[in-house]
Amino acid sequence: MARFGDALATGADLVSAAERAVLAAMRPLEGPADLICFWISGADPEEVVLAGERVMALADGAVTIGCTSGGVIGGGRGVEDQGAVSVWAARMPSVTITPFRLDTVPDGDHLAVVGMHEPSPVDQAALLLVDPYEFPTQAFVERSTEALDGLPFVGGLASGAQGPESVRLFADGEVADCGAVGLLLGGSGIVGTMVSQGCRPVGPAMAVTKSDGNMILELAGAPAYERLENLINALPPEEQELAAQGLHIGIAMDEYADRHERGDFLVRSVVAADPELGAITIGDMVEVGQTVRFQVRDRDTADADLRERLRMFDEDTGGRSAAALLFSCNGRGSTLFSSADHDVRMVRQALGIDAVSGFFASGEIGPVAGRNHLHGFTACLLAFES
Incomplete structure (x- = not known):
């Protein structure tokens, strides 16, 4: 049986926040984690890297993946423009997890993406985190539907407090400053994906x-x-x-x-x-x-659309969700709503779950009508069952 936990910690000492968040997120699992996802917001790129490395060091053999952002989501709230670490931990013995790292190489007059694994018959979805500044995100995402036999992608574009040079991606003990990282997720524990475009x-x-x-x-x-x-x-x-x-x-x-x-x-x-x-x-x-x-688009429309999308998703999936990863546009949060907590609180309430974690993205990735797309101003969700 799957177990999930999430935690969000803030503070001037990001490494300490990382330790507190990862230990609290792992506490409910009743055993070692299979997957740890984490998101870090901070002003000092060097400290952000140290915090990410600390999360991965404490992962105790779990697959790890994460990125930097201007704001993080977890623990039932959203935190923007301050030092914070959000960690989502899962014990999912029925889910297969295959990490991948994407880079680009010159190919004539354009860039070719290398490093993508061929999905297996059991794969149900892919998580994708991208440094958007040199990676051809939109072209890759748009072509992924045909290239990967309709596999749904969910994720977001990372950002950094000091611009392109401060963006970092984390995966299985390594830190990258370009490209993309991701996971192929398969088995019976994947509920599905949802996108709310808010218009x-x-x-x-x-x-x-x-x-x-x-x-x-x-x-x-x-x-x-x-x-x-x-x-x-x-x-x-x-x-x-x-x-x-x-x-x-x-x-x-x-x-x-x-x-x-x-x-x-x-x-x-x-x-x-x-x-x-x-x-x-x-x-x-x-x-x-x-x-x-x-x-x-306005606040009321975005609120109503997310509420309706979640209701339909819960009905269509038979209320099976037990945890979720959430990628909300950095133009949502307190910029659009009265609180940065809006999206995560609604997801938790509508699906009746607690472990919801993610970040405020510079662009969100999710399928609409069976095709993967790069979005703006959306909330994209990947749900898991117990």
Whole structure:
């Protein structure tokens, strides 16, 4: 039977915090841990590395994996922009754990990713932690669905308090300052994955009738900028304000659905609008014939979407979750909600579990409609059963 524990410790002495967190997380396991995941937030990169090494030294033979971030999640709370260590420990005899380390090598005019293992028939999901500054994260994640036979990826992009040079990844006693680390997870103990994109649609769904890469030139036969302008003018004042703060667009995942509502889209940012060209540019490639719908995000919408996603996930999986890893955007937390604790508290309450740990990511990885994607402003979850 699986056992799980998690703990979060803060303090000026990060090594001491690491010791307290890992020992507290391992206490409920009733035996040695099989897997320890940990996340470290701190201002001094050297001290952060020492804290990570201390966690791995105390792991007592468990597979270890972790990274740096601007904030960590654990112990029922979120902590941002201060020294903290969160540790999640699991005793999972029915789960196979296969670590991997990804690097890049030049291949013509682009980078090729090396180090990925071929999934075995029992593998159910993969955990992926990435240094985003030199690793082709989006390309790798987008291609992983076909390359790895539909294996779902969940994880996030690490960050450091002093920028790119302070990002660190940890895996099985080693510290890396580039690339990615991950785990293939198999067996009967994996419940599944969930992604909450936190948006709601506004205006009608429209077909893309002319496009060029990530530029939409026409929507439903009219210039895309004109469609957008008409939509904004028709919105009530409060939604116009939300659109002004950051408009998004959803790309429908099922072209054959009779209706396209919240949760039916892969959400991407609208990054530019060109009135002279009549076009809008979005954060992904789009093809003629695809259905899109503009989206807005606010605190209430993000709250409602996470609540609904968790409810549906719990129902679909038969309430089997006993623990989870959570990767929330660093644009959520106290920036979006009244508290950095929002997402972890809701996960614990909705799924009826205690051991929930993770970090505030610079980008989140999770599947939508059976395909792996790199996201922003989302909460991504990987759940385990007892």
